[in-house]
Amino acid sequence: MAFITKEKFLSNEWISAYSYLILGSIIFAVSDILFVVPYKLAPGGVYGIATVLNTLFSWKISYCTFAMEIPLVILGTIILGPRFGIKTIVSIFIILSTVWLMETYVSPDYAKVIADPMLNTIVAGVFYGISIGFIFKSRATSGGSDIIAMILAKYTKLSLGKLVMIVDGIIVLFTLVQPTETGTIGWEFAIYSLIIIYIEGKIIDMVVSGANYHKTVMIVSDQFELISSKIKDDLKRGATIFTGKGVYSGxxxxxxxxxxxxxxLEILKLYIREVDPFAFVNVTEANEILGEGFKSLNED
Incomplete structure (x- = not known):
């Protein structure tokens, strides 16, 4: 399991990991209480279910989450084995404690800190993404729906990523049972929750992999020598030349x-246009680049 690590106690790696873990867990809890619960949103996870239960029955978020999170960890450990690691347990405890403290001692006047629903949704997505990104950087998980998806993955042929999306999607649908001010179906709750999930995912990628501005480019051209020289001599980048066979021409x-x-890349495209305007150029996002000239493998 990728999230089980063995950093030496009080080493720089250990301090860094637990700093990310503690900060991420606290930000998640505060974001949930300030930006998600007041607007009756449920962007996946057990905290999403807890928000719906809080809206319908006025049950405390912390109590609802505790009632779901602890059994899930126990069940996951029984079915999957000890795959979560101590840091996931620590994260769950910090989030639960912070939520309970805010619910118990913070005045309910905090509700709807941001008046505009769309702006609130964007802010919630950003802070959710930062918090979960920090937790992932510590090599932990936030538990909850992740555990459900892991259990389902063991008994189905679906990938873990798809199962997480399915589980969170079902949780988002729970928002439809919440009453609106006009008495209609709460489609806006579901839509805003989906927006949070989308923004959250983008921010998580930025936090975990960094704000990456690099591109991967593949060029098929008869002028490959000129193009590779441009990359090496002018752009000061490395390049690799592959030999292939055209399917149609042979x-x-x-x-x-x-x-x-x-x-x-823009400089290179202008050059390719000059030397071979009929070249085939494929450009893709480089989400993470490890190795010489980029991020060291030792930093991952």
């Missing part, structure tokens, strides 16, 4: 593969 083709910044 001719041997050369492909130049490289990774570079957006600015460097």
């Amino acid at each position: 001719d041997e083709k050369k492909m130049v593969y490289s990774v570079m910044s957006r600015r460097e």
Whole structure:
């Protein structure tokens, strides 16, 4: 399991991991109480279910979550084995404690700190993403729906990523049973919750992998030598040349593969347009780049 780590106690890695874990857990709890619960949103997870139960029955978020989270951890451990690690348990405890403290001692006047629902949704998504990104960087999980998805993954052929989306999607649908001010079905709750999930996912990627501005480019061109020289000599980037065969023509083709910044890519595209306007150029997002010239493998 990728999230089980063995940092040496009080080492720099241990301090860094637990700093991310504690900060992320507290931000998650505060964000949930300030930006999610007041608007009756449920962007997945057990806290999403707890929000719906809080709206319908005025039950405390912390109590509802405790009643779901602890049994899930126990059940997950029985079915999957000890895969979560101590840090996941610590994260669950910190989030639960912070939520309970805010519910118990903070005045309910905190409700709807941000008056505009859409602005609130954006802020919630950003803070949710930062908090969960920090928890992931500590090599822990936030438990909850992740555990449900892991259990389902053991007995189905679906990937863990798809199962997390399905579980969170079902939780979002629970918002439809919440009463609205006009007495209609609460579609706006579900829509805002989905927006939070989308923004959260983007922010998590930025926090875990960094704000990446690099692109992967693959170029098929008869002028591959000129293009690779441009990359090496002018852009000061590395490149790899592959040999392939065109399916339709049957001719041997050369492909130049490289990774570079957006600015460097624009310079290269202008050059390719000059030397071979008929070149085939494929550009994709480079979500994470490890190795010489980029992020060291030792930092991951």
